[in-house]
Amino acid sequence: MPRQAWVTILPPLSNELIAVLDLGSQYTQLIARRIREQQVYCRIFRHDTPPRVLARENLKGIILSGGPASVYAPGSPKVDPGIYALGVPVLGICYGLQLTSHLLGGKVIKASTREYGPAEIRRKGPSALLKGLPSRTGVWMSHGDRVDSLPKGFRVTASSPDCRLAAVEAPQRGLYGLQFHPEVAHTTLGRDVLANFLVGICGCRRDWRIGKVVQEGIRKVRAQVGRDEVVLGLSGGVDSAVVAALLHKAIGKRLHCIFVDNGLLRKGERELVERTFRGHFHVDLKVADASAEFLRALKGVTDPERKRKIIGRLFVRVFEREAKRFRRARFLAQGTLYPDVIESVAAFGGPTAVIKSHHNVGGLPKDMGFELVEPLRDLFKDEVRRMGLELGLPKALVWRQPFPGPGLAVRCLGPVTAQRLQTLREADAIVRQEIEAAGYDRKVWQAFAVLIPVRSVGVMGDERTYEEAAVLRAVTSTDGMTADWARLPQDLLARISNRIINSVRGVNRVVYDISTKPPSTIEWE
């Protein structure tokens, strides 16, 4: 992808915009989320985005993210100094502050020790950025280098014992800087600091509302699609469901949905999709029952990676076959989210590189001959959920836990047979019912059953049994990248275990997985 494409991917909206320039921080996305939580629209841009590109937007302010580099290191990310002359306030966070100082004539030095963790700052004098904050407050520091002398016009507004220049500003130049991270939860009043910047300093109106996003989405889809037709693969997950609801509103019967039943779905999944889209929304929905084909392809396969590859390839083949039936369709809609856009761009040389390769299973090839419609490209997951509710999707769909593309196949360890899938499906349904009944479904990130090909001895009535074991996996997490096992109440664990052993044929033992990620993963395969 040519570099320039990055800045033109997203058509400008009429909203007021805060531009976050990514200098490589692991927190860049978090900064963007924190801003949007305050009902201010923002997007992440490459660090070297030319000022003239930013000037095309209804720009209200710029935030420079942190980053792991040193301003003196060769090849370290830099911004075009022209951004300081755009006439909007600029806030530098951590490396962003060091870079601003470096570029505008200050001095950055290597600190003798890296400052990492909680610190207390003390305010000094008046400050627009720290307005309303107490004289002392807790913040989160994470830096090696630090600013030693400031460019002209700056004054210090807060210090910590280890960092003299913890907060600085040059209000007449519209420049602000924080050595600490206001975006992380450990900075107690970080939200207030960001609000001061967004509202008090940049003058944002806080008018980014999900209803507006829906209207804007409908308008853009209509403009892109015109009188043409669109196909969309429904997966049962929230993203494709929201795309379907939005497109249906925008173009009605010219949307054709395809749901591939690969036989690896959870209990009730296909029915929920049919009920919602055919029954409630009256969407043109084609359910392709390919379960026999998938089972055949998986026969005898036990290696997890081979399972994934077989399922991924077959899915594409089935989808292409079905999509060809809609001869008049010129477009393919996809539920690509903003984090996917940032990650895929990062792969082309952006400083933040977090790539989840195996999570693309279930994706479609780029060369299917369709033009893409991606109305969620601008949104984070929680915004997509809010959009789903706004569009009238049922809560059961909107709040669904993540479910892997290869489905139950990667939770049915060993051979994937119709009978073992049935056993797993029943055990999993019990887990989900009980977790929901106890009010834990939104407290955990995921809760599900895994069937393992290990037989053990049990006793049922007077009879000896020799059957497989089900694993209960329930984890808490914020993004699936790290996870902890959920501390579920013991009576809930007992209920799940009793119900599974008493009613699911083929299982005589239930164990609870108490591994964290890392070093384990959430899924077993």
Ligand code: XMP
């Ligand atoms: P792991 O097992 O890697 O999972 O800790 C992290 C998150 O990703 C989901 N996952 C997948 N999602 N296709 C997907 O669409 C996959 O192949 C896949 N593998 C794991 C998993 O459910 C968890 O939420």
